[in-house]
Amino acid sequence: MKISIEEIGREQEEEILIRCYELNDQILQIMSRLKSREDIVMGYQGSAIHRIALRNVYYFEAVDNKVFIYCHEQVYESRQRLYEIEEMYGGGYFLRTSKAIVMNIKKIKYVSPALNGRFEACLDNGEKQIISRQYVNALKKKLMI
Amino acid sequence: MTLKEIGKNMWHDYFVIVTGMLLSEAVFRQIFYAEAIIEHLELWRLLAGGWLFCMPHFIFYSRTELTKKQWLVRLAIHFCTLEVIVVGSARYLFGWLENDSAPVEYLVLATMVLMVYAVVMIGGGRRDRASADEINRRLGELKREEDKGSV
Numbered sequence: 694m695k696i697s698i699e700e701i702g703r704e705q706e707e708e709i710l711i712r713c714y715e716l717n718d719q720i721l722q723i724m725s726r727l728k729s730r731e732d733i734v735m736g737y738q739g740s741a742i743h744r745i746a747l748r749n750v751y752y753f754e755a756v757d758n759k760v761f762i763y764c765h766e767q768v769y770e771s772r773q774r775l776y777e778i779e780e781m782y783g784g785g786y787f788l789r790t791s792k793a794i795v796m797n798i799k800k801i802k803y804v805s806p807a808l809n810g811r812f813e814a815c816l817d818n819g820e821k822q823i824i825s826r827q828y829v830n831a832l833k834k835k836l837m838i
Numbered sequence: 839m840t841l842k843e844i845g846k847n848m849w850h851d852y853f854v855i856v857t858g859m860l861l862s863e864a865v866f867r868q869i870f871y872a873e874a875i876i877e878h879l880e881l882w883r884l885l886a887g888g889w890l891f892c893m894p895h896f897i898f899y900s901r902t903e904l905t906k907k908q909w910l911v912r913l914a915i916h917f918c919t920l921e922v923i924v925v926g927s928a929r930y931l932f933g934w935l936e937n938d939s940a941p942v943e944y945l946v947l948a949t950m951v952l953m954v955y956a957v958v959m960i961g962g963g964r965r966d967r968a969s970a971d972e973i974n975r976r977l978g979e980l981k982r983e984e985d986k987g988s989v
Contacts, residue, residue, distance in 0.1 A: 791903065799984065803974050806966035809839075809909045812973070825903060827843065829969065836976035 718837075725784035736762045736769025743769055747785075751816050752796040753778050765818050788835050790814065791825040798835060839898040848892040851958065856888040858954035865950065870934070870943055880932070887927055894919040917955060924951050 701707070709727060713720050726732060732747035751763045753775060760771040760778065771778070779787070779795050790796040800816050807813045810826040824832060839847075863884065867874060897916045898904070904912065928934040928947055935943050 798977070799980065801977055803977065804970050806963065806970050808906055809904060810962065810966060811903075812966070812970060823903070827840070832973065833969070836973060836980070838972050838976055 721784035722786075725782060734762060734771065734773075736767075736771060738767075738769055745769065747782065747787075747797075748799070750797055751800045751818060751820070752790075752794050752822065753787075755793045763820075786835075788828070788832060790828050790832070791823060794822060796822065796824075798832065839900060839904070841899065844895050844899060848889075848895050851895070852888050852892050854958055854961075855891050855954070856885060858950075858957070859884055859887060859891070862947070862950040862954065866934075866943070866946060869946065870939060883931060887931070890927065891920060891923060894923065920955070921948060921951055924948075 711720060711723065734745050734747055734750065736743040736745045745762060745764065749764050751765065753771065754761050754763060755775040760773060760775050762769040762771050773781075775793070775795060779789050782795070783789070786797055786799045787795050788798055796814065800818075801814045802817050804812045804814050804824065807823060810829075812824040812826075812829055812832075814822050814824050816822065867876075894916050897912050897919065898909075900908075924947060925935070925944060928943075929936070935947075
């Protein structure tokens with residue numbers, strides 16, 4: 694994809710224009726990255742603030758009105774609401790997989806059927822999370838099945 | 839399970855149940871009432887009965903996600919409820935299970951319900967397995983693309 698930069702005068706408003714054949718996943722991903730100010734999320738551990746690369750996030754989980762960021766081993770707290778996270782990163786490889794979880798599908802090692810039409814996702818770090826039946830279709834759509 | 843999901847399941851299972859009922863009635867009549875003639879009213883009873891047997895789906899209604907244990911308990915209640923509805927319908931709707939062979943008729947009917955139930959469960963399980971395989975295939979492709987650096 695060609696990238697062009699045009700310098701403009703101070704009197705004009707800065708803008709990013711995407712010219713594409715169709716609004717596909719790649720374009721949505723680019724838009725998501727631009728909107729999310731690159732692939733960084735802020736995670737809090739006590740008084741420490743960490744900059745976490747989005748690609749290292751396994752999933753976001755809402756527990757008792759708090760949102761936590763789960764990485765390979767570390768867990769951080771987020772100041773964003775789960776729906777905001779879903780809106781910001783949903784265009785990429787993050788997907789709501791249950792009422793309380795937004796998961797990075799690139800971190801799913803495999804899925805297996807669980808009882809009741811649900812699926813169990815085994816993540817790269819060995820952790821297992823349930824994918825609710827109502828979100829299975831969204832996962833298939835995301836994977837273009 | 840939400841009401842929307844229950845509605846979808848009821849719609850899907852209705853046709854499976856009616857087919858199962860049709861099969862069960864054919865076998866049942868062949869064994870116990872071979873000489874009887876089926877009236878058109880019975881066909882309507884069969885079609886209406888399909889909805890009646892779908893009603894126990896509401897046992898799975900929950901506003902929160904059911905745990906494995908909760909789901910298994912509700913499944914057991916669902917199965918028992920279905921057995922009661924089927925036997926009750928056979929007795930009071932179709933007028934069966936009234937003669938000397940009633941215990942044997944009951945046993946055959948209960949076994950048929952169990953068989954139809956097992957077929958529905960196995961069918962659902964196979965569909966889920968196929969979906970999981972397809973998802974895993976695409977996840978594998980995604981990881982390979984990522985390794986190549988094209989994503």
